[in-house]
Amino acid sequence: MNETIETILNHRSIRKFTDQSLSEEQVEIIVRAAQQASTSSYMMAYTIIGVTDPEIKKQLAEVSGQFYVEKNAHLFVFCADLSRIKAIEASEEENKMIEENLQSTEQFIVATVDAALAAQNAAIAAESLGLGICYIGSLRNDINRVNEILELPKYVYPLFGMVMGYPAHEPEKKPRFPKELIYHENTYKKHKETEQYVKDFDETLKTYYANRSFNTRHDTWTKQMLRKYKVPQRLDVGPYIKKKQMNRH
């Protein structure tokens, strides 16, 4: 164990922040940390938008439905970005092939992963400085609107936000699946074992929800997932991304 691993294992999402803002130096080092993440074939296929304009924050908070998208020290939006490749000068024939590549699912994965790795570096760097963070997937509640608000060009889409600031609450660490469920050896484990681990985890989680210091409830992982997935979830994201010329084949 060391300081870095302690930081990583101590992660919990923070949704309430004090009024203290971040210094320019903090933002600088956090972005540098993000940029140092691995990147597929050196593409660096992402853009980070730091949102400080209160009006834009407010609009994004409306999309997400989360007050903390407005109330935080700093809001980042991580975008997958293939537009820099598109901008490279090339012959007509080369351009055709470049476009075919950029519009593939493979390149959609590349840009999405590049953005995610950068974001996780930013998260860890921030937490090591005593800051708290929360990923904001709910920007995808209305991804077309976010696209407009942030004026994103073709070949760029907003993957998620991240709010950051000095924590004003201390939530308990949420349990994770047992290692056996997540970590398999050599090949993918067959389904029977999986079911048992999920059942055991439901019990663990029931106890956690019943005993935590805030917002106690009766719930399990399976019930949560069923509630969520039995109703439509952001089915406009796929068509939106195709409009952005990504993930088309």
Next chain:
Amino acid sequence: MNETIETILNHRSIRKFTDQSLSEEQVEIIVRAAQQASTSSYMMAYTIIGVTDPEIKKQLAEVSGQFYVEKNAHLFVFCADLSRIKAIEASEEENKMIEENLQSTEQFIVATVDAALAAQNAAIAAESLGLGICYIGSLRNDINRVNEILELPKYVYPLFGMVMGYPAHEPEKKPRFPKELIYHENTYKKHKETEQYVKDFDETLKTYYANRSFNTRHDTWTKQMLRKYKVPQRLDVGPYIKKKQMNRH
């Protein structure tokens, strides 16, 4: 600056490893670190396969074309995994909606990001222990073959590998785009500025390639990208993922 941020900023991909293997405790803590990453709506939509079987490693190295996929202390394969949601008991009607959700681009993003965040935590944890890592996107050179080798069920796809071990070389840190290109304020920056930053970066990189201690060459970022994107890149990934019942709409 602190130990964690130093670890993050010190990252470089490691492709040659000593013969020293990892201890079970090291693997344990690295997987725990991975699991503590944020996860979209608590889905934990990924599976990590630790490959130790030399025959499987060899087969995966053939797919990737990289010797270090075989020669390393530990090989992880990070898979995006929606199968646990699919396994939840539900009524016929609920099941229809669950499937429609799981097959959407939105859920494809969720699982891809969950796997990527976990992987980056594993990378940072490993590097903090003095280990080196390299992401192996080239498993997607033949993703159907990797699917067979690892016996992946529906709703699961192999995102990338990660090799790990004690470094046996000390590559220089590769430059990153200037902050101005990656980090925008409030809205996405217009294209003209981008072009100039890319041109400047090409100059930076030319100097880096001409002066680094191994494999010096004449090259720029733009040239590299053009060479790569003017020929087809893994265009079978999209159709494969649709066959896995993911990213279909």
